[in-house]
Amino acid sequence: METAAGHSASISVRLFGTFEIRRNGATLTAIDLGGCKPRHILEILLLNLGTPVSKTQLIDILWGASASEGAVATLESYVSGIRRAIQPGQTKTGPLRTANSGYVLDPQLVELDLWDFRQLVRSAAQAPATEAYPLLLRALELSAEPLLGFELVADWADDARTRHSTEKVTAQILAAETAATLERTDEAIRWAQAAIRSEPLNERAWTVLVNTYEQAGLPAEGLSAYDRCRRLFDRDLGCAPGPALQDAHLRLLRQHAEANSELSEALAALLYLGEGLNEPKRRVMPAAESRRLHENAGRVLDSFLQRVRAAI
Numbered sequence: 001m002e003t004a005a006g007h008s009a010s011i012s013v014r015l016f017g018t019f020e021i022r023r024n025g026a027t028l029t030a031i032d033l034g035g036c037k038p039r040h041i042l043e044i045l046l047l048n049l050g051t052p053v054s055k056t057q058l059i060d061i062l063w064g065a066s067a068s069e070g071a072v073a074t075l076e077s078y079v080s081g082i083r084r085a086i087q088p089g090q091t092k093t094g095p096l097r098t099a100n101s102g103y104v105l106d107p108q109l110v111e112l113d114l115w116d117f118r119q120l121v122r123s124a125a126q127a128p129a130t131e132a133y134p135l136l137l138r139a140l141e142l143s144a145e146p147l148l149g150f151e152l153v154a155d156w157a158d159d160a161r162t163r164h165s166t167e168k169v170t171a172q173i174l175a176a177e178t179a180a181t182l183e184r185t186d187e188a189i190r191w192a193q194a195a196i197r198s199e200p201l202n203e204r205a206w207t208v209l210v211n212t213y214e215q216a217g218l219p220a221e222g223l224s225a226y227d228r229c230r231r232l233f234d235r236d237l238g239c240a241p242g243p244a245l246q247d248a249h250l251r252l253l254r255q256h257a258e259a260n261s262e263l264s265e266a267l268a269a270l271l272y273l274g275e276g277l278n279e280p281k282r283r284v285m286p287a288a289e290s291r292r293l294h295e296n297a298g299r300v301l302d303s304f305l306q307r308v309r310a311a312i
Contacts, residue, residue, distance in 0.1 A: 010095045011086050012111040013046055017145030023086055034081035037062065041075070042082055043148065045096070045105045047160050049115055054102035061156050079103060114164070117142045121171045129181040136175040143168055169195045169202060176208045185216040200232055203242055210248045219256035226252065 014020040019039065021028040030039040040062060045053055059071045068074075079096070087094025095109040107115065120139035124132040147164045151157035176191035192209035195202060206229040213222030226249045229241055240246070 010090070010109040013113070015043065015046060015112065015114050016117075016143055016147055017149060019043070019148075019150055021086065028085055032085045034078060034085070038078045038082050038085075040151075040154065041078055041103075042086075043151070044156060045103055046110070046112055046114070047156075049105050049110060049112055050107040052099040052102050052104040054100060057102065113142050114147065117171075118167065121167070121174070124171075124174060124178070129178045133175065133178045133182060133184075136171055136178060139171055140168070140175060143171075165198060169198050169205070172198075173202070173205050173208060176205070176212070180208060180212045180215060183215075185212050188212040189216070201236060203229075203233075203245065206241065207244050207248070210245060210252070214248060214252055214255065217255075219252045222248070222252040223256060 010023065012022040019030070021033075021042075030036060033039050033042060041058060044058065044061060055072055055075055058075055059067050062075075063071055083091060083094065083096055087096060095106050097104050097106060117139045120135045120142070124135040124139070127135065143164070147161050148154075148157040172191045172195040176188045176195065179185070179188035179191060189209060189212050192205050192212060195205035196209065199205065206225070210222050210225050210229070213219070213225060226241070226245065229245065233239055233241055241249075
């Protein structure tokens with residue numbers, strides 16, 4: 001495989017799904033690295049690819065308060081074993097280097113699926129929709145399996161998964177927005193729903209979902225989505241959706257009313273009464289005419305509500 005700079009990658013590593021290292025066509029396991037702790041060291045360095053991690057940081061992450069006086073020597077021994085496994089005969093020129101009283105993995109000599117995911121999303125964010133969408137699909141395909149799914153009890157792995165979850169939701173929302181721009185509404189809806197499943201209070205995800213339902217000519221589905229969002233925000237945040245979602249909601253109400261004459265009449269009556277409450281002095285007309293219009297609007301609403309109750 002080739003890195004972005006065109007150099008042959010010394011190692012290729014997969015952190016999504018099953019942990020895997022490939023070197024010169026061979027697959028390495030945790031046993032080849034020397035056990036679980038060396039694998040953890042390598043994974044932590046991979047999560048910080050290109051950024052030095054000090055020995056003190058590594059010891060704190062791996063052992064915490066239970067670190068012994070010989071922790072530095074133990075760490076150095078583990079690192080030596082990692083080097084023998086991933087860069088035999090390349091102590092100074094291989095991917096794993098000594099730097100700033102710690103260690104760093106050279107991104108030019110490591111191909112990492114998590115790194116590729118981030119690069120694809122960054123590139124997509126700066127590209128036109130027709131170019132961005134395939135990049136986002138590749139990124140989301142790469143991250144289909146859980147990050148570090150095999151590290152079930154490590155706090156540092158939990159932290160990494162939490163950070164990646166936020167990154168993935170951002171990619172899903174961007175994919176939804178890009179698909180909507182390309183008028184691929186079914187795919188836009190699917191990506192927006194996936195983002196909402198991960199982050200139910202993400203307003204940007206709800207906005208693209210409701211807007212896409214509007215774009216697809218599905219006002220009933222859009223109104224239902226808005227109502228779910230409104231209830232969720234009220235329950236968990238104690239607030240209403242923002243202006244963009246409220247504007248989309250009004251447009252969907254009008255779109256839905258246009259396809260339903262009874263609903264259209266009820267909505268018109270409701271808007272008339274609301275305008276009268278909010279701006280009582282905006283219109284000047286005889287009292288009898290104003291009373292007649294209010295009574296007529298009230299009868300329209302009453303009739304509509306009676307039909308709704310009967311249908312229920």
